[in-house]
Amino acid sequence: MARSIERIGPYEGIAELASGGMATTYLARKTGEVGFERLVVLKRVHPHLLKEPNLRDMLADEARVAASMRHPNVVPVEDVVDASGELCLVMPYVESLSLGALLDAARRGGERLPPAVASRILLDVLAGLDAAHEAKDLRGEPLEIVHRDVSPRNVLVGTDGQARLIDFGVAKAARRITQTKSGIMKGTIAYMAPEQLRRRELDRRADVFAAGVVLYEAITGERLFDGRDEADVLIGVLADEIPRLSETALGLSPAVDEVLEAALCRDPEERFASAAAFAEALERALPPAPAREVAAILARLGAAEIERRREAVRVFLDQPRIEGAMENAPRRRSSSRAIVVLASAAALAGGGFLAASAMRRAAPSPTRANAGVEARVAWAREVVVVSTNTALTEAPGGSGAAAAPSAEARPAAGAATGSARPKAPASRWDLHANPYRAGEIGDNRR
Missing domain, CATH: 1.10.510.10 (Transferase(Phosphotransferase) domain 1)
Known part of the structure; x- marks a missing residue:
C-alpha cells in the first residue's frame, strides 16, 4: 500500500523517527538533478508552534551554531527550510x-x-x-x-x-x-x-x-x-x-x-x-x-539493530509513494520501530529547547513516602544556589569545590518513613528506544 509522505523542497519524507514537544524528526531523502539522492534527517517544528514568539530565533541559533563547524567529529546542520508553512532543520544521516x-x-x-x-x-x-x-x-x-x-x-x-x-x-x-x-x-x-x-x-x-x-x-x-x-x-x-x-x-x-x-x-x-x-x-x-x-565492536554489539535499520530503509525506498502530508503518515510499529534510533535524529524532538531546571520539576503530591527526598532536594538547593551573602567553604584537598555535609548530615532518602528509596537502574535505554529524546533538565538519563 502506498504510504502518504510529503515533499518539502528537495526533501522527500520517508518515515517518522520520533516526536517531542517542539518538533518531529523524519528520515528523508534529498533528491536532485540527474538522479542525485541522499538520506538526511529533517527536524520539523510542529505547525501549531510556528506562531510562538522567539521560536524562529531559537531554531536560528541552533542552526547557526551547528552550521559554523565543518569537522569530521561534529554532526552539522546542513540547511534550514522556512517556507510554505514549514520550519525544518536538515542534518546528515549517520549510521550509528x-x-x-x-x-x-x-x-x-x-x-x-x-x-x-x-x-x-x-x-x-x-x-x-x-x-x-x-x-x-x-x-x-x-x-x-x-x-x-x-x-x-x-x-x-x-x-x-x-x-x-x-x-x-x-x-x-x-x-x-x-x-x-x-x-x-x-x-x-x-x-x-x-x-x-x-x-x-x-x-x-x-x-x-x-x-x-x-x-x-x-x-x-x-x-x-x-x-x-x-x-x-x-x-x-x-x-x-x-x-x-x-x-x-x-x-x-x-x-x-x-x-x-x-x-x-x-x-x-x-x-x-x-x-x-x-x-x-x-x-x-x-x-x-x-x-x-x-x-568492529559496534558491528558486534549492534549488529541486529543496524541491520534492522538498513532493512527498514530498503523497504521504505522500495515502496510506491504518493504526495501527502507527513502528519497523516501511519506510524510504523513492531520491527519497523528499529529505525527510531536512526543516528542523526540527534537534535530531535526539540532537543535543545526544553530548559526546565531539575529543581523545578512538578513534584508529586506530598506524602510521607517522598518527604525524605524533598528534604534532600531542599538541601541540594541550598548548596547550589549561592546568594551574595553566602560563601561556599573550600573542600578538603583544595579542589575549590563546596564542602558538602557529611553523609550523616545529609537528609537521608526515605527519612520520613525509615525505608530507603530503591536505586534507579543504571540506564533506561535499550537499542529499540530513542536515545536522543529531549527531556527536562536533570533527566537522569545517559
Whole structure:
C-alpha cells in the first residue's frame, strides 16, 4: 500500500523517527538533478508552534551554531527550510548508535568497552569539542561556543568507527539571538560541571568536565555520578570522591587517574584549560585503538539493530509513494520501530529547547513516602544556589569545590518513613528506544 509522505523542497519524507514537544524528526531523502539522492534527517517544528514568539530565533541559533563547524567529529546542520508553512532543520544521516546505547549493549552482554576503544571514542569527542570551542562566524569572530550537554546520548559512534558530537540546541554562544534566562540550567545533571550547577558563568572548561565524566563511564561502563534521585546525583557532582581506576580490577595506569583528576577538578582554574589539552594528555596516558576496532565492536554489539535499520530503509525506498502530508503518515510499529534510533535524529524532538531546571520539576503530591527526598532536594538547593551573602567553604584537598555535609548530615532518602528509596537502574535505554529524546533538565538519563 502506498504510504502518504510529503515533499518539502528537495526533501522527500520517508518515515517518522520520533516526536517531542517542539518538533518531529523524519528520515528523508534529498533528491536532485540527474538522479542525485541522499538520506538526511529533517527536524520539523510542529505547525501549531510556528506562531510562538522567539521560536524562529531559537531554531536560528541552533542552526547557526551547528552550521559554523565543518569537522569530521561534529554532526552539522546542513540547511534550514522556512517556507510554505514549514520550519525544518536538515542534518546528515549517520549510521550509528549513541555511545549510551553502545554502553547499554555492552552491559547487557556482561562486558565493557576495551579501555583503548573508550580512549579512541573520547579523543574523537574532544576533537569535536575543540572545533566547537574554536569556531568562528563568517566575519571571523569567535563564537565562544560551550556545548553544555556533553553526554553519552549526544555522542554518535558510527559504523565507520568514528565518534561524532551532536545536538547544539542548548549550546551557549556569543551573539546568540536568544539568551538563557537567569536561573535556568541547561544540560543533564550527571554530566554538568559544578560551576554549571551553581549557575555561574561558563566557558569551555565546563565541557571538559563533562567529557571527563563521559570518559569514566566509557571505560568502566558505570555512571560516575549516580543516585536514587536528582538530589543524590547533584550532591555527587559537587562533593563525591573520584574513584582511582588504577586501584580497581581494570588495572589501568596511574597516568589515567591523573588525566581524569585533571579533567574533573571541581575548580575550573585547576582543570584542563581546553579540550585539546585534555586530548593530548589522554592520548599519552591511554593510547587509543584504531577506528577499525571501534567499528568492529559496534558491528558486534549492534549488529541486529543496524541491520534492522538498513532493512527498514530498503523497504521504505522500495515502496510506491504518493504526495501527502507527513502528519497523516501511519506510524510504523513492531520491527519497523528499529529505525527510531536512526543516528542523526540527534537534535530531535526539540532537543535543545526544553530548559526546565531539575529543581523545578512538578513534584508529586506530598506524602510521607517522598518527604525524605524533598528534604534532600531542599538541601541540594541550598548548596547550589549561592546568594551574595553566602560563601561556599573550600573542600578538603583544595579542589575549590563546596564542602558538602557529611553523609550523616545529609537528609537521608526515605527519612520520613525509615525505608530507603530503591536505586534507579543504571540506564533506561535499550537499542529499540530513542536515545536522543529531549527531556527536562536533570533527566537522569545517559
